Amino acid sequence: MIHRRRTAMAAFLLPAIAVYGVFMIYPLVRGVYLSLTNSLGGPRADFVGLEQYRAMMDKPQVTAALWHTVLYAIVVVVVQNALGLLFASMLFRRPKVRKVLSVVLLTPTLISPMMAAFIWSYLFAPSGGINALLGVFGLDGLQHVWLGDPSTALYAVAAVNIWMFAGYSCAIFLASYMSMPTELLDAAAVDGATGWRRFRSVEWPLLAPALTVNVTLSLIGSLKVFEFPLVLTNGGPAGSTDTLTLLVYRNVFGGGKFAFGIAVSVLLLATVVVLSSATSSLLRLRERRI
Amino acid sequence: MTSETLTPRSGPRPAADHRRTGSSPGTWRTRLRRVRGPLGTALLCLGTVLFVLPFLFTITTSLRTAADVTRSPLGLPHSLTLKNFSDVFGQMHYGPSALNTLLITGLSCVCITVIGALASYPLARLTQNWSAWVYRLFILGTSVPVFVVVAPLYLLMRDLDLLDSYTGLVLIYTALNLPLAVFFYTSFIRSIPVDLEEAAALDGCGALRTFFTIILPLLRPVTSTLLTFISLQIWNDLLVPLVFLQDPAKRTVMVNAYSFIDPHTVQPTTLFPAALLGVLPLLVIFIFLQRQVVAGISAGAVKS
Numbered sequence A: 001m002i003h004r005r006r007t008a009m010a011a012f013l014l015p016a017i018a019v020y021g022v023f024m025i026y027p028l029v030r031g032v033y034l035s036l037t038n039s040l041g042g043p044r045a046d047f048v049g050l051e052q053y054r055a056m057m058d059k060p061q062v063t064a065a066l067w068h069t070v071l072y073a074i075v076v077v078v079v080q081n082a083l084g085l086l087f088a089s090m091l092f093r094r095p096k097v098r099k100v101l102s103v104v105l106l107t108p109t110l111i112s113p114m115m116a117a118f119i120w121s122y123l124f125a126p127s128g129g130i131n132a133l134l135g136v137f138g139l140d141g142l143q144h145v146w147l148g149d150p151s152t153a154l155y156a157v158a159a160v161n162i163w164m165f166a167g168y169s170c171a172i173f174l175a176s177y178m179s180m181p182t183e184l185l186d187a188a189a190v191d192g193a194t195g196w197r198r199f200r201s202v203e204w205p206l207l208a209p210a211l212t213v214n215v216t217l218s219l220i221g222s223l224k225v226f227e228f229p230l231v232l233t234n235g236g237p238a239g240s241t242d243t244l245t246l247l248v249y250r251n252v253f254g255g256g257k258f259a260f261g262i263a264v265s266v267l268l269l270a271t272v273v274v275l276s277s278a279t280s281s282l283l284r285l286r287e288r289r290i
Numbered sequence B: 001m002t003s004e005t006l007t008p009r010s011g012p013r014p015a016a017d018h019r020r021t022g023s024s025p026g027t028w029r030t031r032l033r034r035v036r037g038p039l040g041t042a043l044l045c046l047g048t049v050l051f052v053l054p055f056l057f058t059i060t061t062s063l064r065t066a067a068d069v070t071r072s073p074l075g076l077p078h079s080l081t082l083k084n085f086s087d088v089f090g091q092m093h094y095g096p097s098a099l100n101t102l103l104i105t106g107l108s109c110v111c112i113t114v115i116g117a118l119a120s121y122p123l124a125r126l127t128q129n130w131s132a133w134v135y136r137l138f139i140l141g142t143s144v145p146v147f148v149v150v151a152p153l154y155l156l157m158r159d160l161d162l163l164d165s166y167t168g169l170v171l172i173y174t175a176l177n178l179p180l181a182v183f184f185y186t187s188f189i190r191s192i193p194v195d196l197e198e199a200a201a202l203d204g205c206g207a208l209r210t211f212f213t214i215i216l217p218l219l220r221p222v223t224s225t226l227l228t229f230i231s232l233q234i235w236n237d238l239l240v241p242l243v244f245l246q247d248p249a250k251r252t253v254m255v256n257a258y259s260f261i262d263p264h265t266v267q268p269t270t271l272f273p274a275a276l277l278g279v280l281p282l283l284v285i286f287i288f289l290q291r292q293v294v295a296g297i298s299a300g301a302v303k304s
Helices: A002-011 A015-033 A051-056 A060-092 A095-110 A113-123 A129-136 A153-178 A182-188 A195-206 A207-223 A229-234 A244-253 A258-289 B002-006 B015-020 B028-062 B064-069 B084-089 B094-125 B127-141 B146-159 B166-190 B195-202 B207-220 B220-236 B239-242 B253-260 B268-288 B290-303
Strands: none
Touching: A002 B015, A002 B207, A015 A258, A015 B094, A015 B127, A015 B146, A015 B166, A051 A060, A051 A258, A060 A095, A060 A153, A060 A207, A060 A244, A060 A258, A060 B028, A060 B268, A095 A153, A095 B028, A095 B064, A095 B268, A113 A129, A113 A153, A113 A229, A113 B028, A113 B084, A113 B220, A113 B253, A113 B268, A153 A207, A153 A229, A153 B028, A182 A195, A182 B064, A195 A207, A207 A258, A229 A244, A244 A258, A244 B146, A258 B127, A258 B146, B028 B268, B084 B268, B094 B127, B094 B207, B094 B220, B094 B253, B094 B268, B127 B166, B146 B239, B166 B220, B166 B239, B195 B207, B195 B253, B220 B253, B220 B268, B239 B253, B268 B290
């Protein structure tokens, strides 16, 4: 009776396994195999071993893209979470404006990354919103061709990413704030812990799980960024915003270098898996210590 | 609500504070404290306004005439016009593409929630070795970027003759989002006590009936959370429809907007209305379902 029930329950898994297996696991495995061939996307493909990976290492373009991707992720993870935390801790102390402002902060999260990139491509333009705003305040000296200068372009793209998702980080921190045990905060208040002191020794340790989630989510999200650099710079100027995703897209669907593009995508997967598992296990270790 | 009971910033200072710091309560200090509360709130409001300023700027600019914008890019509108919207509406084939996007998003959401909920029930309740491995395999998918599978998926779709079809897109979105759904549902079902199901089993209730009469109704709150998140992802996605749909008549809002807008000849009076039209349906939904959306965006992440 119970045994039959278990078999019936296991059958519930079939549709999920079928769809996930055929359209996720199979392409994943086939992709790794194709990266070891010289496939051009057609029916012919010869096994060439690590040839594509060797070609990848020889191309400074790929190593540069890997570096841009990692640097971009570091900037986004640090600034976005710092901003989110700042907003969350200020909102938590101000119950009157908390609800309204947290909703307002979430609005950029709702629009598509592509639309956000379009809006900011105008704001960053030489005669666009930001330079005009700087002009209004008499800060003409700070005006800049934000997306046209290789030294600022990557940060400008990262800024759009941060703008869009800081509200999201804030929402996660705020939810964690709201679930803090009241007695603990009351006890801290009675002990006279206020301001920075209260944050450092009471709130910060309690926020550890939220920090783990936030950092992991923003890390994975920023490593696979695509729409922002595609629309804002398309990898330019001088390749300074080329990311791994752009290389994959360009090689697979434009360059005719099918197997090479897939090899880059395997490099992207390796980067995501290594960095995200390292950070999340480090953060979890830290959670346990606290 | 919780913090109202312990706002140490305003009101009389607890005596304990002064003892601890050991300093006398200088008048400038008390004055500073009295100012700091409202000042912080004002700063916070200012920060938030700055944050959504690009958004407000987008809305006002798209309601102005091109000549007016050229004259003063940052100015307020002299007269409001909806002409930009009506121009862009026709040019980017908004009506049909919005319907396409709605269809794809809706069908994918149904598949993801139904298949995901069904799969999560055994994954949460069966405690064998193999089920733990299946669960791990699903969770692995949450960190796999689309880019890793997009090329082999393209070959697969071509071989299955599913390029340019909504079926293909729905299958892809289902596969991509199942990990998240399984993660959500499994952790939720694990938190439901088994007693009810055991009682139902003793009464001779089969697995299927137990699922539909006991588990499924309980999943409603977590489903709405999941749906807000997934529908945002799918509606806003560019890559999958860009790669897998070639027929212009089948294109989604994002693909049409992408091919319509040229960021290098930035003309805010066509750029901004197009951007707003792309997100309009989501904003409308957001205004009506505000509470669920906020819960949806924050709740799932904290639970893990």
